[in-house]
Amino acid sequence: MQLYKDQTLKVTNSLTGKKEVFNPVNEGHIGMYVCGPTVYSNVHLGNCRTFMSFDMIFRYFKHLGYKVRYVRNITDAGHLVDDAEEGEDKIAKKARLEQIEPMEVVQRYTVDFHNILEQFNFLPPSIEPTATGHIIEQLEIIKEILKKGFAYEVNGSVYFDVKKFNESFDYGKLSGRKLEDMIANTRELTAQSDKKSPQDFALWKKAEPQHIMRWPSPWGDGFPGWHLECTAMSTKYLGETFDIHGGGMDLKFPHHECEIAQAEASNGNSPVNYWLHANMLTMNGKKMAKSTGNNILPGEIFSGNNAILSKPFIPSVVRFFMMQAHYTSILDLSNDALLASEKGFNRLIDALDNMSGLETGVNTDFNVADWKQKCYDAMNDDFNTPILIANLFEAVKHINLIKEGKENITLSDKELLQQTMNSFVFDVLGLENKNDGHQDSDKLQGVVELLIQLRNDARGNKDFATSDKIRDQLLAMGIQLKDGKEGTTFSIS
Numbered sequence: 278m279q280l281y282k283d284q285t286l287k288v289t290n291s292l293t294g295k296k297e298v299f300n301p302v303n304e305g306h307i308g309m310y311v312c313g314p315t316v317y318s319n320v321h322l323g324n325c326r327t328f329m330s331f332d333m334i335f336r337y338f339k340h341l342g343y344k345v346r347y348v349r350n351i352t353d354a355g356h357l358v359d360d361a362e363e364g365e366d367k368i369a370k371k372a373r374l375e376q377i378e379p380m381e382v383v384q385r386y387t388v389d390f391h392n393i394l395e396q397f398n399f400l401p402p403s404i405e406p407t408a409t410g411h412i413i414e415q416l417e418i419i420k421e422i423l424k425k426g427f428a429y430e431v432n433g434s435v436y437f438d439v440k441k442f443n444e445s446f447d448y449g450k451l452s453g454r455k456l457e458d459m460i461a462n463t464r465e466l467t468a469q470s471d472k473k474s475p476q477d478f479a480l481w482k483k484a485e486p487q488h489i490m491r492w493p494s495p496w497g498d499g500f501p502g503w504h505l506e507c508t509a510m511s512t513k514y515l516g517e518t519f520d521i522h523g524g525g526m527d528l529k530f531p532h533h534e535c536e537i538a539q540a541e542a543s544n545g546n547s548p549v550n551y552w553l554h555a556n557m558l559t560m561n562g563k564k565m566a567k568s569t570g571n572n573i574l575p576g577e578i579f580s581g582n583n584a585i586l587s588k589p590f591i592p593s594v595v596r597f598f599m600m601q602a603h604y605t606s607i608l609d610l611s612n613d614a615l616l617a618s619e620k621g622f623n624r625l626i627d628a629l630d631n632m633s634g635l636e637t638g639v640n641t642d643f644n645v646a647d648w649k650q651k652c653y654d655a656m657n658d659d660f661n662t663p664i665l666i667a668n669l670f671e672a673v674k675h676i677n678l679i680k681e682g683k684e685n686i687t688l689s690d691k692e693l694l695q696q697t698m699n700s701f702v703f704d705v706l707g708l709e710n711k712n713d714g715h716q717d718s719d720k721l722q723g724v725v726e727l728l729i730q731l732r733n734d735a736r737g738n739k740d741f742a743t744s745d746k747i748r749d750q751l752l753a754m755g756i757q758l759k760d761g762k763e764g765t766t767f768s769i770s
């Protein structure tokens with residue numbers, strides 16, 4: 278269903294700083310690129326928030342009936358430890374410290390990234406390209422930029438000439454910076470630097486002999502600059518001008534600014550119509566950082582294994598917590614905030630479960646069609662999930678009143694309510710019904726208890742062959758029976 282034809286969606290475009298009506302390049306189709314992770318460590322929760330914001334946006338586009346090509350890359354080379362373009366490659370450094378191959382680092386943390394995102398119920402992107410898989414495309418763009426005169430080669434490295442570019446284009450338009458101010462505020466280049474100006478950035482870096490991640494190029498062995506990969510992959514899969522480019526706020530400058538410059542320098546086109554930036558996650562009011570210990574991994578929340586938590590929280594509760602804030606606002610994580618989200622999430626899911634059993638009558642006490650449009654209005658206003666959730670709780674209030682017999686609903690309104698609630702809760706917000714999983718584990722518990730009873734009966738009849746068979750076969754499945762004074766208990770490994 279092409280719902281988008283009836284809805285006017287507005288998005289906050291970082292390029293203009295304004296909320297704008299969204300119109301894709303090709304009607305009914307959307308091209309969206311989001312900068313993915315650099316896979317050299319476990320994905321942290323702040324990154325999960327960014328990717329979750331774009332998962333929700335991807336889901337809403339799909340819900341509206343758009344055909345979406347969503348590209349989210351994996352950075353497996355070129356991202357240096359020091360963003361000022363000196364220093365080691367983040368992945369190569371990790372490989373050196375752990376004495377493993379860089380591709381082992383990449384594999385380990387790509388698997389971790391996918392595993393965590395799956396637990397959070399993310400939809401996979403349409404394409405997940407890697408930087409190392411697109412070296413040829415990156416070399417072609419460098420050649421093009423050199424040909425246009427916006428880059429220069431020194432000692433086997435190629436740098437983007439920001440001053441030259443700024444004479445014909447506008448460097449700084451995304452982050453609202455002026456090149457003159459940047460020049461006034463930067464230190465002089467060190468004597469060893471090959472760059473003409475501190476603002477210039479590497480398109481290709483010469484690989485020193487000890488640098489293990491290296492590829493041949495017309496300028497000698499080296500590796501691509503980090504900013505370049507996103508230009509290469511977004512252009513290849515989405516074209517020279519596409520609809521949406523997303524990422525965390527912290528990527529606006531220099532990463533996204535440089536992406537714009539590279540694209541404009543190579544083909545003259547502004548690459549992206551709408552730039553969307555997701556805000557950061559803090560913890561207990563402070564910036565999350567590994568160095569200060571104010572940090573938490575998603576797995577620690579699911580297991581409860583972190584000192585700031587009083588208990589474990591299921592991924593959907595964490596997801597619900599994240600969706601309660603607008604993606605452009607700072608969100609603060611704490612044990613209390615998660616406890617409150619858990620309460621709200623349970624209330625929402627319980628109301629959904631109660632809906633099918635509601636009795637219907639001849640009239641409805643609240644206007645379901647108006648309420649439904651209010652849900653869309655919230656999402657159409659720059660994906661305002663907190664307002665959407667407030668509307669969902671408005672419906673929860675009515676569902677509970679109908680259940681108590683204090684309000685009425687007609688059959689057709691009940692069906693509309695049910696369908697709309699399910700669409701927004703599960704398809705758009707991406708939450709999962711906690712009770713589904715619980716029902717399965719309740720059943721498993723019942724089955725194991727039945728087997729324990731049969732085993733006790735067998736032992737009572739001195740049929741030890743049967744009782745041992747039950748015990749051994751359960752153990753083979755990872756279910757261990759323990760006989761104690763209080764009877765038999767079990768654990769599942």
Ligand SMILES: [Zn+2]
Binds near residue numbers: 311312313507532
């Ligand atoms: Zn990027």
